[in-house]
Structure formats: C-alpha cells, structure tokens
Amino acid sequence: MDKVNSNKDKSTIVQNVTKNLRKAILNGTLKKGDRLIQEEWADRLEVSRMPIREALTQLQMEGLVEMVPHKGAIVTPITREDIEEIYHTRSLLEGLAAEKSLPFLTGEDKEILKGILLEMEKLQLTDVTNEHYIHLNASFHETLRKGCPWPRVQKMVETLGISPIAPNLLIDYYPQTQKEHRMIYEAALRGDPAELRAAVEYHILRTKNNLIAYMELLNTKK
Numbered sequence: 001m002d003k004v005n006s007n008k009d010k011s012t013i014v015q016n017v018t019k020n021l022r023k024a025i026l027n028g029t030l031k032k033g034d035r036l037i038q039e040e041w042a043d044r045l046e047v048s049r050m051p052i053r054e055a056l057t058q059l060q061m062e063g064l065v066e067m068v069p070h071k072g073a074i075v076t077p078i079t080r081e082d083i084e085e086i087y088h089t090r091s092l093l094e095g096l097a098a099e100k101s102l103p104f105l106t107g108e109d110k111e112i113l114k115g116i117l118l119e120m121e122k123l124q125l126t127d128v129t130n131e132h133y134i135h136l137n138a139s140f141h142e143t144l145r146k147g148c149p150w151p152r153v154q155k156m157v158e159t160l161g162i163s164p165i166a167p168n169l170l171i172d173y174y175p176q177t178q179k180e181h182r183m184i185y186e187a188a189l190r191g192d193p194a195e196l197r198a199a200v201e202y203h204i205l206r207t208k209n210n211l212i213a214y215m216e217l218l219n220t221k222k
Helices: 003-026 038-045 049-061 080-104 107-122 130-145 151-160 165-169 171-190 193-220
Strands: 065-068 072-075
Touching: 003 038, 003 049, 003 193, 038 049, 049 065, 049 072, 080 130, 080 151, 080 171, 080 193, 107 130, 107 171, 130 165, 130 171, 165 171, 165 193, 171 193
Parallel strands: none
Antiparallel strands: 065 072
C-alpha cells in the first residue's frame, strides 16, 4: 500500500473512532465524569490505541472530554441546557456586538467578509475540511463584530465562543447555514444595524435548535 493511501486509511479510522466516541458522549452512553479508557475502546472498536488517542485530542478540543493528570480522559458532555444557555446568550450578545460594530466597518472589512463568505460557499464540508471551515466561520464572525466599541460585550462573546462540534454534527444543514451567512453579509452591505442584528440572532438561534434536534435524534437511536 502506498503512503498516500496509508495516510488516508489512517485518517478514516480516526474519523470513525471520533464519531463513535462523540456519539456515545452525546447520547448519554458515556456519562459526565466517566473515565474513557483507551484500552477498552480500542478493543470495542477493534482498532489500536493510536486512533483512540487522536480521537480524544479532537474531543478535548470540542469540550467533550477533559484530560486529567493520573486519570486520563474524563467525559464532560454538553447537555441540552448547556446549548440553550450558551447559544441563547450568544445570540443576544453577538447580535448587539454586530449592530454596534456596523458603523465602524470599513470597505476593506466588508471585502474581507465577502472573501470569507465566498470561500465558505465553495467549500464542501467533510471530516477533512471541517477544521478549515471552523476557522473560516470564526473569522467571519470576528470580522463582523471587530468594530464594536463596547469591549465588555466583545469579551463576553469571545468567552462564549463557537462550539467546534456544531459543523461536524450539522453537516446536513450546511446549505442553510451558508444562506444565513449571506443574509448577514448583505445586511452589513446595506448598512442597516437593526437588520444585521436580527440576521445574526436568527442564525445563532437556528443553530441552537438544530443542535438540540440532533441530540434528541441520537437519544432515540440509543
């Protein structure tokens, strides 16, 4: 087997392991505080420990596990209540930040937004491109609110962040997500702060609802 195919197969194994572990956490098979023991999952998924370790690194980035000294990976699942709180709060704060930012966005800022938007619209979202999409999405939102003169609002939005699990879970909603990003961009071009705020709030709340629907679907398939 050549090196390219070998690397591709390894990547596919890691992606499948990550999906299995993520599903076990989100549907409640693995509970909060459970230890995720590498040897057990390697045996269960019939893989070596290496893809388990790589999957745990990804899940740690997603906030679904915490690496604790002398204990290993501890499950820290995100609940429906967590999603409700984080996304509802973020919709209000980021909508406000975008509204306040708009008068200060330059023509260059809007060109940057357009470039990011076009790149996202061309991107085929897959496990391989997911990380690049997360970066583009974060850049789009950061550029949109960069002009906000209220530093406390900016800081609170940054603290809440954007959940890196959302693109992976909501791949079926990707076309709708890009339509919403275009609505946000067009509101910014028109220079209407109220329209922009409404578009940002709608986008974030719609993501919240889809995440909750996905988690409920997982629970019905346990």
